[in-house]
Amino acid sequence: MKRLFKRGLVLGALLLIGALATGLWYHLLRREPAPHFASEAENFKYGSINTAPGFPLYIWEAMLDGMADQLPPGGLGLIQEPGRSTPVGFALRTVGFPGLNANCALCHCGTVQSADGSGQQVYPGAPAQQFDFRAFESFAMKCAEDPRFTAATLMPLIRRRHSLGWFEGWVYRWLLIPATRKKVLEQRDASAWVDRRPPAGPGRTDAFSRLKINFLGLPDDGTTDTSDSVPLWHQQARTGRRLHWNGAGTRVDQDNFLSAVTLIGKPGNLDAATFNRMTNFLWNVKAPAFPSPVKAPLAAQGERVYRQHCAECHAPDGAKTGQVTPQSEVGTDPDFLRMWTPAFQAALKAYRQPPFNFDGMVPSDGYVNPLLDGCWLRAPYLHNGSVPTLADLLQPPAERPTVFFRGGTVYGPDRMGFVSTGPGGFRYDTSVPGNGNRGHIYGTALPATEKTALLEYLKTL
Ligand code: HEC
Numbered sequence: 068m069k070r071l072f073k074r075g076l077v078l079g080a081l082l083l084i085g086a087l088a089t090g091l092w093y094h095l096l097r098r099e100p101a102p103h104f105a106s107e108a109e110n111f112k113y114g115s116i117n118t119a120p121g122f123p124l125y126i127w128e129a130m131l132d133g134m135a136d137q138l139p140p141g142g143l144g145l146i147q148e149p150g151r152s153t154p155v156g157f158a159l160r161t162v163g164f165p166g167l168n169a170n171c172a173l174c175h176c177g178t179v180q181s182a183d184g185s186g187q188q189v190y191p192g193a194p195a196q197q198f199d200f201r202a203f204e205s206f207a208m209k210c211a212e213d214p215r216f217t218a219a220t221l222m223p224l225i226r227r228r229h230s231l232g233w234f235e236g237w238v239y240r241w242l243l244i245p246a247t248r249k250k251v252l253e254q255r256d257a258s259a260w261v262d263r264r265p266p267a268g269p270g271r272t273d274a275f276s277r278l279k280i281n282f283l284g285l286p287d288d289g290t291t292d293t294s295d296s297v298p299l300w301h302q303q304a305r306t307g308r309r310l311h312w313n314g315a316g317t318r319v320d321q322d323n324f325l326s327a328v329t330l331i332g333k334p335g336n337l338d339a340a341t342f343n344r345m346t347n348f349l350w351n352v353k354a355p356a357f358p359s360p361v362k363a364p365l366a367a368q369g370e371r372v373y374r375q376h377c378a379e380c381h382a383p384d385g386a387k388t389g390q391v392t393p394q395s396e397v398g399t400d401p402d403f404l405r406m407w408t409p410a411f412q413a414a415l416k417a418y419r420q421p422p423f424n425f426d427g428m429v430p431s432d433g434y435v436n437p438l439l440d441g442c443w444l445r446a447p448y449l450h451n452g453s454v455p456t457l458a459d460l461l462q463p464p465a466e467r468p469t470v471f472f473r474g475g476t477v478y479g480p481d482r483m484g485f486v487s488t489g490p491g492g493f494r495y496d497t498s499v500p501g502n503g504n505r506g507h508i509y510g511t512a513l514p515a516t517e518k519t520a521l522l523e524y525l526k527t528l
């Protein structure tokens with residue numbers, strides 16, 4: 068009798084352990100297929116390239132609901148499309164719990180809003196000039212530091228949106244909420260160097276410093292590479308040309324993998340099928356046409372000016388297009404180039420986990436002469452985004468705005484750039500280190516009529 072009772076106890080305990088293990092596996096490890104998107108553009112905007120568990124969606128929602136006062140006044144600049152549960156660039160996948168991971172569209176998808184706020188057009192592949200990456204990061208960090216980041220505050224907010232089972236609730240309360248907080252605080256400590264850089268504002272990130280310090284583990288050397296995002300469309304036309312603002316990239320495929328690894332943490336996390344779909348899309352997708360009518364005769368006059376003064380460096384058939392112009396010649400702000408240190412170059416070359424090889428990266432002493440397809444959507448202009456409009460870029464540097472406001476999504480077709488006169492937005496000050504707006508004086512001495520014609524032609528690119 069006694070022995071039977073003991074056996075019963077052991078069996079009960081085993082069953083309990085088994086149930087607990089299954090429950091934990093289910094809520095923390097089970098892998099569901101990532102959502103599939105029918106169109107290539109949707110896959111680019113929402114597809115998940117990271118198979119690792121993401122940031123718990125329910126906790127993210129509860130942070131927005133309960134700690135919205137930690138958001139910056141201008142918001143984060145995320146693009147929310149109607150009918151979508153997450154903003155563009157936030158990819159959902161369930162590994163135990165529904166989690167969010169960033170994809171390329173976070174920084175490489177733009178939007179233009181109509182002036183009366185009645186509608187928005189979303190442009191996959193365009194630089195996300197409205198998205199404030201640092202504000203986004205610091206929102207998560209401020210929430211993690213906030214005494215409200217506890218199960219007591221967050222659980223009721225989660226339950227308001229989702230009905231959780233008893234065990235699932237337990238997993239959120241005792242495991243996911245504390246672990247998420249810990250992870251964000253660890254990321255804050257690993258990214259302390261960011262606070263030693265001037266504020267970036269929307270549309271700009273320190274992509275290379277993140278690679279150098281957070282991914283490759285090199286010490287902070289104090290250099291600043293805050294730069295504008297770039298368009299990723301029509302990569303096919305970029306083969307054989309130098310990539311990245313400084314032209315350090317020589318191979319489109321390697322540069323895509325380089326960008327991916329900073330997002331997914333380690334090569335093994337890549338969802339290769341989704342990623343390949345994205346890069347195939349980028350290979351072919353063309354820059355979007357200028358959305359308003361273009362005056363054809365004026366543009367034809369402008370094309371002649373362009374051929375004479377710009378095509379050599381920017382047209383698809385230009386002798387120097389896609390090559391590097393030394394900084395001493397183009398004269399734009401030199402700060403960005405300093406981050407390309409010999410130690411960084413060596414660490415990139417040494418990294419070998421095929422297909423994540425970066426041996427095509429080369430040193431550079433200047434800036435790339437970029438193809439200008441979709442020129443209108445590349446605003447603000449130059450590598451540091453220091454010139455708000457094309458009209459300003461055609462002014463001598465001394466006459467370009469020294470202070471303007473970034474992050475707006477209403478487009479001004481007359482000057483060709485996002486409306487940046489304020490109020491509101493990030494105050495961009497060209498006197499801040501790395502933010503200089505000098506150089507690139509091509510076309511600045513043209514007569515006004517020729518500039519007007521050239522601007523009209525630039526709409527057609
Ligand atoms: C956090 C923002 C961010 C994310 C996310 C991001 N990028 Fe970028 N990307 C940038 C910035 C900023 C630049 C410009 C800096 C530079 O390369 O000189 C850039 C440049 C590039 C370039 C160079 C293009 C050229 O013409 O010179 C490629 C290629 C690229 N990114 C691919 C990707 C891919 C693929 C992904 C997703 C796996 C991705 N990026 C995700 C910020 C981002």
Ligand code: HEC
Nearest residue numbers: 376377380392397399434435436445447448449450509510
């Ligand atoms: C000698 C080569 C050269 C010539 C000629 C030249 N450019 Fe550029 N252009 C560059 C370089 C290099 C950059 C990148 C500089 C930087 O970002 O610091 C650039 C950048 C630009 C950009 C900004 C692209 C972006 O995404 O922000 C525009 C627009 C542009 N050029 C237009 C023109 C026009 C219009 C002309 C003719 C009036 C012209 N360029 C003539 C080399 C040239």
